Amino acid sequence: MTSSTDGAVPIMIVGDSISHGSSGDWTWRYRFWTHLRDQRVAIDLVGPKATLDDIRTAEAGDDDSTYADPEFDRDHNAQWGRPYLTEKSLIEAKVAEFRPAYLLVLLGINDLFWYGVEPGQFEDNLREFVANARRAAPSLRFVLGSILQTQRAVEDEEFAARVAACNARIRAVAASMTTPESPIVLADTAREFVAADHTWDGTHPNPRGELRIAAAFADVLAGAFALGAPYPRPFTEPADIPAQAKAPLGEPAARPV
Template sequence: MSLAHPAHTPDMINIMIVGDSISHGSSGDWTWRYRFWKHLREHGSNIDLVGPKDTLDNIRTAEVGDDDATYADPEFDPDHDAQWGRPYLTEKDEIEAKVREHEPDYLLVLLGINDLFWYGVEPPQFEANLREFVACARRANPGLTIVLGTVLPCRKAVDDPDFGARVDACNNRLRAVAEDLDTPSSPLAVAETAAEFIATEHTWDGTHPNPNGELRIAAAFADALADRFGIGARYPRPYPDVPPVALDAKASID
């Protein structure tokens, strides 16, 4: 049986990870998707990661979004819906079609930093976009469960107090939206992905997670699924100290 395509059974949980470059990953990464999948499988959860992509971004080229299959360990289910540069601003218009096509039971969503960094979205518009994203996803599946990750603190949020304040404000709005829109038929929970993530220690370039950052993102989503929905188990602490990705994996191709 292929790891990437487990046999579907009545107790199978289909999970679609929706994200930007932080979830997409790039050449040589394990990705937090890998660590999340490994953890849930180790704790007996019968899951299938679904989505339109199964690749990394080839960061060794100038083009954004070109496929790269050089995972540090390819032995996992790599399907996902993550893309470098993606914001809520655009994904809100695309998520309904993707949910209809890939039929997830759960959406795990980690978006937002591009809205703030590249598109200049302010907290009120961030909230409006998030509410529209949830509504569109639910139109495709009224019984969908959604877990929203908080926006991670990138290096810019550390160096620029105004930007950091916008990140904090958007995370507060995200939590408020989750509380407001949570229903018994379509639960909406929060994964506190930012809680244990330190940009200066857990990224390789100030934004994108290194292996130790991947662990913390995976743990936040695993904890949310375990605590709220009884799926799998909380991620064990203390975290191991994982070696970094080999530098040549990120080297430009001449």
């Protein structure tokens, strides 16, 4: 296993807005990092970004450092709107630059929501993503998250069926592309995640959702790779995000989150 120079295990979180987070969030990255810190496991989160997106502005991808608690390793490789469709061509260079030992990947909802990717093409894109990442690091370890439930999937049966089909493709890719040198394991991030309870807008995780995503990845690292311990259950009831953190600049908060 590769590790960074100070002995910490380098981990790159690859994701979209669900992992990137927005103004006022703790993020599931924070929950994951603090859990492993509490287990006295030294990790080094790596990647090209360290910021949130400023949800209070109309621009996507603008930097915002207003974390609910900034005292954690904030480096990551997540961006609002990102699909496998585009990240598959970029991941090799990022792995080569940041040299992670593990990729924790939570992508897919944008492939379906914005790009209309069908399950067969989704699988092809995911296979390319894995192959390209391995070109930079043949012994890279992958933990692939399943696509979370969103309010759209609750209301739209056809969309829900596409999500389910693509989650099945993620499982199939993990099973068929895993190797002893470069294992691929599924983190079933969707299993304990319910859009109505665990998002603040039908898609993006609230603090309760953050805990469940972090737990799914932590459980896999503990069970499959002996890195840390499973996330404790039952889940605590975390503090909520101040509503003003999500309100457009200069306007009052529309509702509590």
